[in-house]
Amino acid sequence: MLLNIAKRLAQALLVLLGVALAVFIMLRIIPGNAIITMMGEHADPVIIDRMTEELGLNEPITVQFLRYLKGAVTGDFGTSYSMHRSVSELMGAAFGNTVKLALAAAIFAWLLGIVSGIIAAVRKNGLLDRLFMGVSLLGVSMPVFMTAMLLQYVFAYLLHWVPISRVTDWRGYILPAIALGWNSAGSIARLTRSTLLEVLQADYIDTARAKGRGQLGVLTRHALRNAMLPVLTMMAVQLSSMLSGAVICETIFSINGIGRLAVQAISGRDIPLLQGTILFSTALVILGNFVADSLYAVLDPRIRRGSES
Amino acid sequence: MGDKNVLEIRHLRTSFFTQKGEIRAVDDVSLDVPEGKITGIVGESGCGKSMTARTVLRLLKYPGKLVGGEILFDGRDLTKLTEKEMAKIRGGEISMIFQEPMTSLNPVVRVGKQVEEALRLHRRLPAREARRQAVAMLDAVGIAEAEKRAHCYPHELSGGMRQRVMIAMAMICKPKLLIADEPTTALDVTVQAQILNLMKRLRDNGTSILLISHDLGVVAQVCDTVYVMYAGRIVEQAEVCELFDHAAHPYTRGLLGAVSSLGSGAATLETIPGVVPNLLHLPAGCAFSLRCGECRADCAGHLPELRECAPGHRVRCHRIGEVSA
Numbered sequence: 001m002l003l004n005i006a007k008r009l010a011q012a013l014l015v016l017l018g019v020a021l022a023v024f025i026m027l028r029i030i031p032g033n034a035i036i037t038m039m040g041e042h043a044d045p046v047i048i049d050r051m052t053e054e055l056g057l058n059e060p061i062t063v064q065f066l067r068y069l070k071g072a073v074t075g076d077f078g079t080s081y082s083m084h085r086s087v088s089e090l091m092g093a094a095f096g097n098t099v100k101l102a103l104a105a106a107i108f109a110w111l112l113g114i115v116s117g118i119i120a121a122v123r124k125n126g127l128l129d130r131l132f133m134g135v136s137l138l139g140v141s142m143p144v145f146m147t148a149m150l151l152q153y154v155f156a157y158l159l160h161w162v163p164i165s166r167v168t169d170w171r172g173y174i175l176p177a178i179a180l181g182w183n184s185a186g187s188i189a190r191l192t193r194s195t196l197l198e199v200l201q202a203d204y205i206d207t208a209r210a211k212g213r214g215q216l217g218v219l220t221r222h223a224l225r226n227a228m229l230p231v232l233t234m235m236a237v238q239l240s241s242m243l244s245g246a247v248i249c250e251t252i253f254s255i256n257g258i259g260r261l262a263v264q265a266i267s268g269r270d271i272p273l274l275q276g277t278i279l280f281s282t283a284l285v286i287l288g289n290f291v292a293d294s295l296y297a298v299l300d301p302r303i304r305r306g307s308e309s
Numbered sequence: 310m311g312d313k314n315v316l317e318i319r320h321l322r323t324s325f326f327t328q329k330g331e332i333r334a335v336d337d338v339s340l341d342v343p344e345g346k347i348t349g350i351v352g353e354s355g356c357g358k359s360m361t362a363r364t365v366l367r368l369l370k371y372p373g374k375l376v377g378g379e380i381l382f383d384g385r386d387l388t389k390l391t392e393k394e395m396a397k398i399r400g401g402e403i404s405m406i407f408q409e410p411m412t413s414l415n416p417v418v419r420v421g422k423q424v425e426e427a428l429r430l431h432r433r434l435p436a437r438e439a440r441r442q443a444v445a446m447l448d449a450v451g452i453a454e455a456e457k458r459a460h461c462y463p464h465e466l467s468g469g470m471r472q473r474v475m476i477a478m479a480m481i482c483k484p485k486l487l488i489a490d491e492p493t494t495a496l497d498v499t500v501q502a503q504i505l506n507l508m509k510r511l512r513d514n515g516t517s518i519l520l521i522s523h524d525l526g527v528v529a530q531v532c533d534t535v536y537v538m539y540a541g542r543i544v545e546q547a548e549v550c551e552l553f554d555h556a557a558h559p560y561t562r563g564l565l566g567a568v569s570s571l572g573s574g575a576a577t578l579e580t581i582p583g584v585v586p587n588l589l590h591l592p593a594g595c596a597f598s599l600r601c602g603e604c605r606a607d608c609a610g611h612l613p614e615l616r617e618c619a620p621g622h623r624v625r626c627h628r629i630g631e632v633s634a
């Protein structure tokens with residue numbers, strides 16, 4: 001199993017390297033001169049030349065890329081053109097906010113999704129099942145910006161329960177977390193329901209009942225342990241995609257997170273910053289998928305010990 | 310009748326209520342399981358054996374439903390108990406082994422834990438003592454290195470081993486009655502013989518067993534009394550020697566023929582012509598009349614009684630009544 005994980009890790013690193021290269025090249029073939037953007041249209045050509053040299057932009061692209069890689073490995077992603085601070089510092093500050101948002105959204109989504117999925121499965125075809133599955137379908141199919149603006153309109157504008165897009169304390173995270181987690185709650189609920197229903201048909205559930213387990217014991221001791229395996233995998237993927245920058249949600253609620261930073265980088269033609277945020281987000285997504293894959297292998301004894309027996 | 314019965318089933322009815330109509334999977338079944346004996350139910354696949362067993366433990370799944378009858382166990386009628394009271398009996402006083410050892414164990418729980426679970430549930434034993442007893446039980450059902458095996462997950466064990474684990478699991482609380490639903494069907498012949506021997510040993514130690522099988526050979530090896538089921542009904546019942554020497558019902562004789570022709574290597578399926586009928590479309594009378602070589606004109610019209618044709622030997626057939634009349 002360790003070998004498997006090592007193999008997947010190597011694969012993940014390779015993908016990351018590929019993405020880094022692709023981003024690097026793409027950002028250099030798009031039109032527009034970064035120095036001019038930074039210094040303004042009427043900058044002194046001498047200064048422009050000096051800047052170009054200082055930033056190493058006149059060197060061959062391969063040299064530039066290798067230098068960038070070397071920096072990235074040590075956590076140095078260069079200096080932001082538009083904010084004149086180190087990219088890693090900017091991302092570090094933004095990531096803190098993104099983490100808060102993502103954790104809040106994930107906890108909301110998972111609690112709601114898992115609980116309603118379990119209830120729906122246990123009360124299959126009942127009123128609650130239909131209600132939850134209807135709502136979760138809405139959850140899965142509603143785009144984030146719509147949920148976000150709807151929530152803002154109702155709870156901030158009409159009811160004044162929470163501030164509109166001004167995050168001062170934890171209450172500011174409530175609406176963004178719901179908006180960001182809504183989709184995930186829907187998918188988790190549906191997946192929990194379907195895997196649980198499948199597991200409840202299994203022979204070992206009969207065995208557990210024949211042993212004298214009541215409905216609750218069957219559910220918690222036998223059914224959920226099996227049903228949660230695929231759900232946990234989905235959770236890992238969801239968390240990593242939330243962490244890698246909820247661009248729309250952060251923008252609508254003015255949360256200074258990674259997603260918003262990326263948007264600012266684009267509008268400022270800030271290549272180092274954009275490069276950094278993209279690479280960072282990609283790394284998170286790849287990491288999330290890696291964790292999800294490995295999680296299954298660690299949690300399911302059939303896979304975990306498969307290579308031993 | 311000197312012996313006491315652990316279980317007495319009276320006029321039990323279990324049906325599936327489907328869109329096409331009522332399927333009477335268990336139709337007016339009465340049977341006794343005497344203390345310290347192995348009682349067999351035998352019949353072709355689909356005749357209602359498993360449903361009879363599941364009904365006793367009230368483990369029916371929708372759309373299956375208990376329709377009527379009594380299940381007398383230990384002075385109580387199980388059909389009248391609440392789900393909570395039933396849960397106390399399951400695994401504690403009556404336990405059950407299922408046909409598929411491959412899928413009947415929880416794949417993500419160590420087998421030792423699964424064996425001790427009933428102990429902790431019913432006897433509320435502390436973890437250490439429960440573990441000790443579980444290992445002892447695994448050892449008793451013939452699992453070598455029980456201590457080590459207790460740490461295994463089900464997929465790490467062979468089919469025979471898993472069935473032994475199932476038996477250990479069922480026996481851990483020393484139940485008064487063990488229901489074994491085709492415990493050897495999924496196993497190969499040598500393992501099957503080992504498991505059957507284990508069953509006999511359990512009986513000799515005082516456990517009463519209701520053993521279900523589609524295989525008369527299995528029943529002949531271990532059972533004391535046998536009930537033959539066809540299309541949801543008991544069609545014949547007798548002590549095992551009486552049944553094999555003086556099988557009365559044409560269906561039983563057909564099954565016996567199938568066994569002996571299996572031994573002689575001849576084609577087996579020809580012995581009883583046709584297939585088990587669809588339970589949705591049974592004749593009003595004898596369900597076997599559709600396939601019976603000795604069927605008379607009115608056999609399909611009205612249902613024969615289960616009548617005694619010799620002491621302790623009962624049979625449900627018009628022709629038998631005719632012969633003895």
Ligand SMILES: Nc1ncnc2c1ncn2[C@@H]1O[C@H](COP(=O)(O)OP(=O)(O)O)[C@@H](O)[C@H]1O
Pocket residue numbers: 325327332334352353354355356357358359360361371372588
């Ligand atoms: N889920 C179900 N829905 C409808 N009918 C069923 C269902 N399960 C079993 N039955 C009916 O019950 C009959 C008896 O089944 P069962 O007791 O499992 O037979 P067996 O003797 O092979 O154990 C079957 O022939 C079938 O018609």
Ligand SMILES: [Mg+2]
Pocket residue numbers: 355358359360490491
């Ligand atoms: Mg069966």
